[in-house]
Amino acid sequence: MVKYSRVFPAKSKDFEFVSKYQKLAAGSFMTFECLDTEYAQPDIQFRKSKTIRASKLIKLLTFKKTKRLDEENFDFYERYDIAKHEKFIIKCDSKPKILFNIFMNILVIYSVIMSLFLLAFEVVDKTFTVFEIFVWLMFIIELILTFFTEFVDEKGKSIKNFRIIAIKYAKTWLLFDFLAILPLSYTGNPNTEYFLRMSRLLKMSRLFYMIDVRNVTNYLRLNSKTISKKQRILYLIIEKSWDLIIEICSIMFFCYFLSCLWWYYVNLLRDYRKVHYNFVDFYGLNDFDTNHQLIVCMYFIFTTLMTVGYGDYSARNSYEMGFCIFIMLIGSAWLALTISRVISFVKELEKIGEVKDNLNDLVVFINNLENIHGVMPSLLKKKVLAHFNYYWKHDRLGRLANPDWTRDIHGLLEISDETLKSLPKKLQQNTLDYLFKDYFNNFTKFFGTEDEFRYDICLHMQPRFYDNEYILLQGDFCQELLLMQKGYALMGFHDENDNFIICQNFSSGIIIGESSVFLKMPSFASYKAYDVEAMAIPDHAVTKILREKYPARMLNYMDIVRNRTASLMANVEGHEGYIKTDARHKLLWQMSIKSTEDDQYISHNKRLKDIYKKFKEMKKQLKDMHDEILIIKGPE
Structure with a gap:
């Protein structure tokens, strides 16, 4: 028999990760405990002051003769492993690392610009300057430091494990970075070296993402007592000016890139295709130095890209004309996109006084x-x-959300947005299916598929996010249903030493707060969330809509909630250290009484609706009989 549980301190920012493995054999057992500050320490402390490695404990726990951990439980060991080499890892958000990244991004831009120039104009510089050696060494240092730098994965977790970092780097940039630092110029292949350096072209935009003026404007907004209309206009102008600067830099670099590509293309036609009537010979550009050649090429490319075309420089053969057609297609699209951005910027300035901030x-x-x-x-x-x-x-609803959270059923069911209200009912439902299709599919027992309950209740859904915090504490009432779409949550209780004992863990697709909302009882357990993305629905909206409009669904779902609550309570009470008091029995008694009252209320409401339905049918029959009498009797 194998039992395992996990203990967390209830009121601490840093949590303990305690894993107990109990092996009952010949009347003896062993217990292993792992104490942690943020995720875990490299070693696991044994009660008799011995230590074993985490990998050995995992192998012990997953041995064939023992109970294997499922995927959800194994996620905790992933948390242990990702912080294995925390002492030797460079933090990605530290100030020295940020400054180093900014400096390296500047060197990336320099390296790409110089590689393009040397590759296109075939400048042979046999003197290897001190600065070029320095740049080469800095890229080697960056490659090495990448193996010692943490990264944040797609779930927002900080990875501090050498092996995981190396695998991640090997799958992304390692090959490109290694090929870019090869000194092939010494082997007589300078063009190959310049071409391999071009892989750094994909890293050039990182500098603009790191130096973002919006971080400054957001800081000013949050630290201002009030934000006037002039300040809002000023912040918007600063942000849009920064976007304009980025746009201008992008256009200038793109022109430079096409200029180098144009010169390389023309010389390729001239030397290999033997096209004598070409751009270079016609304008006698070989008689000038490389700086003049670069300026002429940029002038010609920029005028072509902007579809100006002064005519002083132009393509001289069909090959060059085809290249220019390609440039003009790109230029017209880019110009249209830039004009649309300027128009949107002007519109934002005009509406800044009208739009609510x-x-x-x-x-x-x-x-x-x-x-x-x-x-x-x-x-x-x-x-x-x-x-x-x-x-x-x-927020998926925006202005479609129903702002009426009163106790009136008509207000809860009414569509407040005039645009959505004006659509036909089928299109309204299709629109709501488009917005909440993932939740409707993952929570079919709650939303259902046969009636319109899901369309009535989804107008009250609000986004929530929880990470490393308690969603619901034991003994508290939950004022809203939480439909957990992503992440995982731990269910447990606090023992006499105020430690959080884990009874069960949940992944996505569960609903938290059902016992409080439907059974009107305090929570029998506490729930702690990690990276949880959920939708919340106010309790009165759920119960009012179900009772008034869908009483049969209310009865069926309350049976599901009772059975689920009883099963979870049995799981919690079965753990050692759970404190049973008279209050617990009172809560169970109140739950059964409240459930009976709800059943009586819903049954009475259902009977009234059935009587009203029969009354309408009788009224319709009387009307039909009256029409038949008039037809037989005829007009007077």
């Missing part, structure tokens, strides 16, 4: 609270801002 309202709200109660703690302010930033980014 959510961030400004939030800043005013926080400042009002601080004026009354003093400075808000930085951690609390950070959580409030993170909540609203996630809400604004992932």
